[in-house]
Amino acid sequence: EVQLKESGPGLVQPSQTLSLTCTVSGFSLTDYSVHWVRQPPGKGLEWMGVMWSGGSTAYNSALKSRLSISRDTSKSQVFLKMNSLQTEDTAIYYCTRDTAYWGQGTLVTVSS
Amino acid sequence: DIVLTQAPLSVSVTPGESASISCRSSKSLLSSKGITSLYWYLQKPGKSPQLLIYRMSNLASGVPDRFSGSGSETDFTLKISKVETEDVGVYYCAQFLEYPFTFGSGTKLEIK
Numbered sequence: 001e002v003q004l005k006e007s008g009p010g011l012v013q014p015s016q017t018l019s020l021t022c023t024v025s026g027f028s029l030t031d032y033s034v035h036w037v038r039q040p041p042g043k044g045l046e047w048m049g050v051m052w053s054g055g056s057t058a059y060n061s062a063l064k065s066r067l068s069i070s071r072d073t074s075k076s077q078v079f080l081k082m083n084s085l086q087t088e089d090t091a092i093y094y095c096t097r098d099t100a101y102w103g104q105g106t107l108v109t110v111s112s
Numbered sequence: 113d114i115v116l117t118q119a120p121l122s123v124s125v126t127p128g129e130s131a132s133i134s135c136r137s138s139k140s141l142l143s144s145k146g147i148t149s150l151y152w153y154l155q156k157p158g159k160s161p162q163l164l165i166y167r168m169s170n171l172a173s174g175v176p177d178r179f180s181g182s183g184s185e186t187d188f189t190l191k192i193s194k195v196e197t198e199d200v201g202v203y204y205c206a207q208f209l210e211y212p213f214t215f216g217s218g219t220k221l222e223i224k
Contacts, residue, residue: 035213037161045153045161045204047213060212061113071184094160099151099206104159 002026004034004103005093011109012085013014018108021097022078029071034078036069038091039105045092047086051078085110114139114207116216124196126224133190133219135205140185141168149209152181152190155218156201164203165190197223 008020017040017088022034041053050057057069068081078095092105117137126129151166151171163172165181168188178193192199200223205216 025144043216044218045206047206047215050213058211062212063190095163099153099161100163100166104161105160 001100002097003004004097004101006106007095008093008106008108010107011111012089013112014086014110017081017083018089018094019087020095020108021108022080022103024076024078024095024097027056027097028086029073029076029078034071035096036078036080037094037096037099039094040091042089048080048093059092080100087111113212114141114214115212116201116205116212118205118208118216118219118220121217122220122222124222124224127147128194129199131192131195131199131221133192133203133205133221135183135188135190137186137188137207137208137218141207141209142185143209148156148183148185149207150181150188151206151208152179153204153206154199154201155204156198159201161204190223195221195223199223 003025005023033052035050051069059067071078089108090110092107094105096102097101117136117220119134148168150168155161169181180191202218202220204218
């Protein structure tokens with residue numbers, strides 16, 4: 001069974017760095033891509049970036065200077081790091097395999 | 113960036129009737145390989161998005177055949193025939209042709 005689960009801090013202070021982990025099971029990261037998508041409370045979906053199966057990455061240009069996606073295939077984990085967080089980065093963060101399978105999402109609140 | 117414009121913003125449907133949602137792209141979504149990279153998702157209240165349609169007209173696994181997708185290179189339609197109460201939520205279109213991948217702003221479906 002394909003599963004994805006996001007984990008990380010629920011609260012981050014402004015200007016700090018967000019680190020999230022997407023732990024997957026039921027498939028190999030070398031066979032499928034994993035995207036990160038976020039959703040501010042009550043708003044729409046925003047594509048953040050992708051770790052392709054071959055190991056390359058692509059980022060939303062609006063976030064590119066702050067965002068980094070990496071992975072550890074041996075642990076079946078994909079990592080998101082975003083620096084200089086502001087209140088407008090408050091959102092539910094999802095990881096998704098090919099957008100066909102989604103994690104439950106994790107709410108990140110940026111506040112002092 | 114490719115802009116996807118959805119209409120209407122919301123739709124109210126009587127169970128058993130049909131509903132159609134439009135998604136218009138600012139650029140052709142037809143790739144050089146002949147694939148139209150337009151996807152449809154449903155986000156039920158409090159849940160993660162779920163894939164309904166991929167590559168404009170292909171039904172995702174497990175999705176009822178009441179859902180169908182059609183369109184051209186820039187104008188797309190999601191049709192739901194015989195709407196059921198479980199179809200309530202926000203419908204999003206998305207393009208995966210060109211970075212940054214983008215989502216429409218969503219169409220909320222309610223039941224009368």
